[in-house]
Amino acid sequence: MVRRMIPAAVSDPPPSAAASARRFSGHGLVCIRGERIVFANLNLTLAPGEALLLLGPNGSGKSSLLRLMAGLLRPAAGSLAWDDGPVREDPERHHARTRYVGHTDTIKPVLTARENLAFWAKVCANEDDTRATLQARTDAALDRLALARLADVPGRMLSAGQKRRLNLARLLAAPAPLWLMDEPTTALDKGSVATLEAIMAEHRATGGMIALSTHLDVNLPGARVLNLDDFAVDAATAYGLHEDRHPEDLRA
Numbered sequence: 001m002v003r004r005m006i007p008a009a010v011s012d013p014p015p016s017a018a019a020s021a022r023r024f025s026g027h028g029l030v031c032i033r034g035e036r037i038v039f040a041n042l043n044l045t046l047a048p049g050e051a052l053l054l055l056g057p058n059g060s061g062k063s064s065l066l067r068l069m070a071g072l073l074r075p076a077a078g079s080l081a082w083d084d085g086p087v088r089e090d091p092e093r094h095h096a097r098t099r100y101v102g103h104t105d106t107i108k109p110v111l112t113a114r115e116n117l118a119f120w121a122k123v124c125a126n127e128d129d130t131r132a133t134l135q136a137r138t139d140a141a142l143d144r145l146a147l148a149r150l151a152d153v154p155g156r157m158l159s160a161g162q163k164r165r166l167n168l169a170r171l172l173a174a175p176a177p178l179w180l181m182d183e184p185t186t187a188l189d190k191g192s193v194a195t196l197e198a199i200m201a202e203h204r205a206t207g208g209m210i211a212l213s214t215h216l217d218v219n220l221p222g223a224r225v226l227n228l229d230d231f232a233v234d235a236a237t238a239y240g241l242h243e244d245r246h247p248e249d250l251r252a
């Protein structure tokens, strides 16, 4: 059952947030994993307030695209850019603007939920963030994801859904405009999915951007759909590239 597209207008972000937000885009992207071309000629854009829903069957490249957008994988061809410059020219600036929530949790088992989150808030802090600001963000994030009563529980003792909520809490404890989310509803109960949907709507309403992969039901009003199947190449091309063709040959 899929309830992916809910055709409601996305409200305009407040002027202050929109003014500081940037547009993000990818052009002519080619992704190779192992010796297989996963997708080619893929273009995307995300403006402040927008969301992109990545769809496609297992293995079509949704996770690969998110990792590529996060700067964790390099495209074999094509480029990613903010409207003030290519990602490759300033990877640190890109990382400061991006938060990636992947399949695997990044929770340190011996640290408590609060310590895990405080660590992330500190690692991603701006130089003008005070200790009090970081603590307030951490506490607010714990509250919002219904983790306050688990704040002192070590990461190793959290359930799968609680770990997922803690990973999502990083988005609030360490704010950034572009959220890249790989099947973020995995292991969440219904109430937590509703909380996540509300958090994503608030993020977009203040000029944030989201790219999200899912096989399930996610309420992301007005999201544009990017079906990875549309960028697949035929099997002979996909596996034959390394022999006699250069990835640039795949660009339109």
Ligand SMILES: Nc1ncnc2c1ncn2[C@@H]1O[C@H](COP(=O)(O)OP(=O)(O)OP(=O)(O)O)[C@@H](O)[C@H]1O
Residues within 6 Å of the ligand: 033, 034, 036, 038, 056, 057, 058, 059, 060, 061, 062, 063, 064, 065
């Ligand atoms: N670490 C890796 N090394 C080599 N190939 C990989 C690696 N990870 C993924 N792949 C391959 O890349 C292709 C795309 O995988 P990816 O995980 O991006 O797909 P997906 O659409 O996210 O799949 P799913 O819906 O199952 O999560 C697959 O053919 C997969 O086998």
